[in-house]
Amino acid sequence: MNWDRRAFVKFAVGAVVGIHASPLVPKLMDDSAIWTQNWNWVPTPEKGALAFANSVNPETGTGVRARLIKGRLQGERLIRIEGDDQHPASRGGVVPADAAAPQNMYYGDFRVQTPLIWDPLSGIHQAATWDQALDLVAGKLAELYKAGKSQTVAAIGADAESVSGEILARFMAAYGSPNLAFMPSAKQTLALAGWAMLGERNLGFDLDHAKYVVSFGTPLLEGFGAPVAVRKAFANWRQDYQRTGTLVQVESRASVTASQADVWLACKPGAESAVALGMCQVMVSQGLYDKGLVDGALGFGETDKGKGFKALLDAQYTPAQVEALSGVPAKKLVETAVAFAKAAKAVAVCGPGNAGEPGRLFDFMAVLALNCLKGNLGKEGGLVVRQPLPLKPLGEALAPVAKPRLDALAGKRLIDGYDPLSLAKAALAGAPYKLGALLVVNCNPAYSGPQASLMAQMIKAAPFVVAVSPYLDETAKMAQVILPAGTWLESWGDSLTPYGSPVGLYGLHRPLVNPYPQAKSAGDAILALAAKLGGPVAQALPLASTEEALKVRASGLGDFDKLSQQSWWAQAKPAYGAPAMKTPSGKLEFFSMGLHNLLTAKASDGAAMDKMLKALGVTASGSAALMPHYEPVATGGHGKLVLAASASLRASAASQTTAPYQIKVLDNTVLSHTKDMVVEINPATAAELHLAEDDRVRVDSAAGGAEARVHLFAGVAPGMIYMPVGLGHFAPANAFTFERGGNYNRVAEATADPLSGTPVWSLTQVAVTKL
Amino acid sequence: MTTHEQGQAKRSPADWLLFVVGFVLFSALGFWGTPALLYAEKPQPFQFSHKLHMEQVSDGCKSCHYFQEDGSFSGIPALEKCKDCHSDTPNGDTPQEKVFVEQYLNQNRDVPWLVYSRQPDCVFFSHAAHAENAGLECAQCHGEHGDSTSLRRYEYNRLTGYSRDIWGWNILGLGGPPKRMKMDDCANCHRDNGVRDACFVCHK
Numbered sequence: 001m002n003w004d005r006r007a008f009v010k011f012a013v014g015a016v017v018g019i020h021a022s023p024l025v026p027k028l029m030d031d032s033a034i035w036t037q038n039w040n041w042v043p044t045p046e047k048g049a050l051a052f053a054n055s056v057n058p059e060t061g062t063g064v065r066a067r068l069i070k071g072r073l074q075g076e077r078l079i080r081i082e083g084d085d086q087h088p089a090s091r092g093g094v095v096p097a098d099a100a101a102p103q104n105m106y107y108g109d110f111r112v113q114t115p116l117i118w119d120p121l122s123g124i125h126q127a128a129t130w131d132q133a134l135d136l137v138a139g140k141l142a143e144l145y146k147a148g149k150s151q152t153v154a155a156i157g158a159d160a161e162s163v164s165g166e167i168l169a170r171f172m173a174a175y176g177s178p179n180l181a182f183m184p185s186a187k188q189t190l191a192l193a194g195w196a197m198l199g200e201r202n203l204g205f206d207l208d209h210a211k212y213v214v215s216f217g218t219p220l221l222e223g224f225g226a227p228v229a230v231r232k233a234f235a236n237w238r239q240d241y242q243r244t245g246t247l248v249q250v251e252s253r254a255s256v257t258a259s260q261a262d263v264w265l266a267c268k269p270g271a272e273s274a275v276a277l278g279m280c281q282v283m284v285s286q287g288l289y290d291k292g293l294v295d296g297a298l299g300f301g302e303t304d305k306g307k308g309f310k311a312l313l314d315a316q317y318t319p320a321q322v323e324a325l326s327g328v329p330a331k332k333l334v335e336t337a338v339a340f341a342k343a344a345k346a347v348a349v350c351g352p353g354n355a356g357e358p359g360r361l362f363d364f365m366a367v368l369a370l371n372c373l374k375g376n377l378g379k380e381g382g383l384v385v386r387q388p389l390p391l392k393p394l395g396e397a398l399a400p401v402a403k404p405r406l407d408a409l410a411g412k413r414l415i416d417g418y419d420p421l422s423l424a425k426a427a428l429a430g431a432p433y434k435l436g437a438l439l440v441v442n443c444n445p446a447y448s449g450p451q452a453s454l455m456a457q458m459i460k461a462a463p464f465v466v467a468v469s470p471y472l473d474e475t476a477k478m479a480q481v482i483l484p485a486g487t488w489l490e491s492w493g494d495s496l497t498p499y500g501s502p503v504g505l506y507g508l509h510r511p512l513v514n515p516y517p518q519a520k521s522a523g524d525a526i527l528a529l530a531a532k533l534g535g536p537v538a539q540a541l542p543l544a545s546t547e548e549a550l551k552v553r554a555s556g557l558g559d560f561d562k563l564s565q566q567s568w569w570a571q572a573k574p575a576y577g578a579p580a581m582k583t584p585s586g587k588l589e590f591f592s593m594g595l596h597n598l599l600t601a602k603a604s605d606g607a608a609m610d611k612m613l614k615a616l617g618v619t620a621s622g623s624a625a626l627m628p629h630y631e632p633v634a635t636g637g638h639g640k641l642v643l644a645a646s647a648s649l650r651a652s653a654a655s656q657t658t659a660p661y662q663i664k665v666l667d668n669t670v671l672s673h674t675k676d677m678v679v680e681i682n683p684a685t686a687a688e689l690h691l692a693e694d695d696r697v698r699v700d701s702a703a704g705g706a707e708a709r710v711h712l713f714a715g716v717a718p719g720m721i722y723m724p725v726g727l728g729h730f731a732p733a734n735a736f737t738f739e740r741g742g743n744y745n746r747v748a749e750a751t752a753d754p755l756s757g758t759p760v761w762s763l764t765q766v767a768v769t770k771l
Numbered sequence: 772m773t774t775h776e777q778g779q780a781k782r783s784p785a786d787w788l789l790f791v792v793g794f795v796l797f798s799a800l801g802f803w804g805t806p807a808l809l810y811a812e813k814p815q816p817f818q819f820s821h822k823l824h825m826e827q828v829s830d831g832c833k834s835c836h837y838f839q840e841d842g843s844f845s846g847i848p849a850l851e852k853c854k855d856c857h858s859d860t861p862n863g864d865t866p867q868e869k870v871f872v873e874q875y876l877n878q879n880r881d882v883p884w885l886v887y888s889r890q891p892d893c894v895f896f897s898h899a900a901h902a903e904n905a906g907l908e909c910a911q912c913h914g915e916h917g918d919s920t921s922l923r924r925y926e927y928n929r930l931t932g933y934s935r936d937i938w939g940w941n942i943l944g945l946g947g948p949p950k951r952m953k954m955d956d957c958a959n960c961h962r963d964n965g966v967r968d969a970c971f972v973c974h975k
Contacts (some may be wrong), residue, residue: 002783002786006786007786007789008789010786010787010789010790010793011789011790011792011793012793013790013793014789014790014791014792014793014794014795014797015793015794015796015797016793016797017793017794018793018794018795018796018797018798018799018800018801019797019798019800019801021794021798021801022797022798022799022800022801022802022805023801023802023805023942023943023944024800024801024804024805025801027805027809027938027942028805028930030938031809031928031930031931032930034891034930034931034933035930035931037891037893038931038932047846048849049845049849050839050841050843052841070849
């Protein structure tokens, strides 16, 4: 036996072979592979008991089911939002904004977790207790009240119809300020148009049963009303790969809705109502209209007020004239009008604009006129009247505040209303008085406008701003005091029937999880403030909590516990049947006596009325001014191109913040080069401006500007530029959306809708310069 | 001798004994040393007697390990289930119950049981499909827990963190129940029984 190197080598080889003959190598390799899978690539929630809970997203009207896990260590966590298949409108579907909601809720850095008070010395918001924050706010408000300046406190809320809206309204009325503005919505415009012509404010479109739908200038499939409900209705029209329903989209871009429609009538921007009126004219001239309803209507034939609607149509809206106004070929117009008139269940639809704008009164009246001529009122698949929701008020009606309003249009308005833009304009002008304090509840006007730069200016200039917000968003950043609100998944609140729904729907959301214990429901924050203030304000709001307020409000909807578990209440089916006309004449009115009476109350004679109408921006004269007609869009400003927004279900509604997941699903015709917003320009227009694909440009209007990249898209009308919404956030707390793209609301200039005065911001003149 | 002569000289066959010694030594290291070094024990929070509890309940295993309304499996019961029978005063006089009542029930803490069959997060497993549809008995995969008076020893793999039950207590992966629960074991059973074994069946 030689104890030498060779012997050692033999030993070593034996050892190696021995190791490999054992399971050591495969076992360790397998374990190493599994060890690498343990690295925290994807954080996963702790496993635990599974539970489901219903809710309704107030922004989208979708009925959802939340999946909750109760982990042993982490407690109750909401891990997923799915659709509630029992909800009569959304039937189990969700849109990206619904699915992404938990992401925003759990985004700790972006959430307001405790009350925050601005410290001018350090230049940052410092955490405080609720008592400290409320003491500060109540102190300021009490000071103004004692000095007789309660009217200098203004408030902006998101939804006037919601319970928090009602609580805020009672607060302001009891406190003594008339300056309460809510975000404008298309619901107001449809209600006004319905009232003007039918005496009925509560209208909906029965899309589920319609077989021929013409949509005028509204993104029917990309953000109309309750988006999921509309998509479900649309699915009915495409059942089993057959086209059982026809959709005609009238707009100036080959949008998703236009692409999925059966017919796209490409029309010039803002001229959709001219197309509707053209269709009316064709139907009347060919006798294809509901003579029984229409011939006897007020203002159809000649009246003592002037020429009637029929004469107006023949004078100004013949197919040839409409072709000149809108660019839609006369032949196509006639074809569509006849098909619409002959279809069994046809409905014409109007709605919010691409960026959620409220829509224009006369446009909506034109669409209602088309529906009346079709004779689909109260019929299946047509325009239906909804039963109002049997909600109870929170208390005795409060006397209206006798103090003068701040908004610029006060006194000049024909239609009573209060929008944040007119508040901002007056506040910045400092007339008739200066703003003393501003409350912003559950909305983000510095980002979502209307006309965001002006809103931001107002908020910056206001001496004392209180934001009740779940997020450290653009508006909250500028506030002196931020009170933490819960998102809809963590708080009590409600939402009423979404725009255009044919049935009354009530959605209730309740706290499903409590990740930030200091966040309260928005209503609770206002109630707490009222309690601190005491006096008449506390007396007007003797409610312990928003939950209690909801119990009062929804007492007519059945057992509250059941309702809050189910989260929704719905009218069983549309109220079919010819509606009673509640107009002054008791008939359908093409010439609106309602509007006429409002005018005569303010103006003494014909000349004064004309003057008032001109002042309200109405270009039509004579009786046409109070009938459905086409008003050219006042875009104002400078610049050669017309800017509009492109709607998308992937972005969020104007006030809800865009979630990181939603940023990820934007393709590079919306967001490219990681942070650049993409605008769409017609290739011919781009050639004139010497712009090529992917060029960096600056888009400027009188209201503001944004930078973007160019995308050449022949589906955009020449002379137009389309910008996506939901980008351009500038709240640094949200790292995912911060400075990604530009904000459409900053560039869009809001103008007052003729007659109604509602701010609209669909079209803006812009200048595009290459960078 | 010169080196060359050394090299030419006959070598002893006993040299090969060294080969054998090396082989035996290191294969032994592989077979026995590996598990000894790789696995460590973790004690369960306290001992639990299934046998004792089975005598008390009316529904057998299903009393605490049951299917919920939506078909998901309840797994190891949470504290709420224990509270069905246990309260802040002990029912019996075992020292284990004392630990349970004092350290967990009274403090409203869920007991952090160590799970023998924990699979990675990428695995989707439906108890309903196996226990109800396929009619498998709990014991076929999990062993005869129901008759035990104490919980089995829990050992975990130091490298991966998973229970030793997954690879199997035998380093070669032989023997059982409790059945091994590596991916191949599931796939083999699926194949043998003609059930789909495509990737997405378990990895959603």
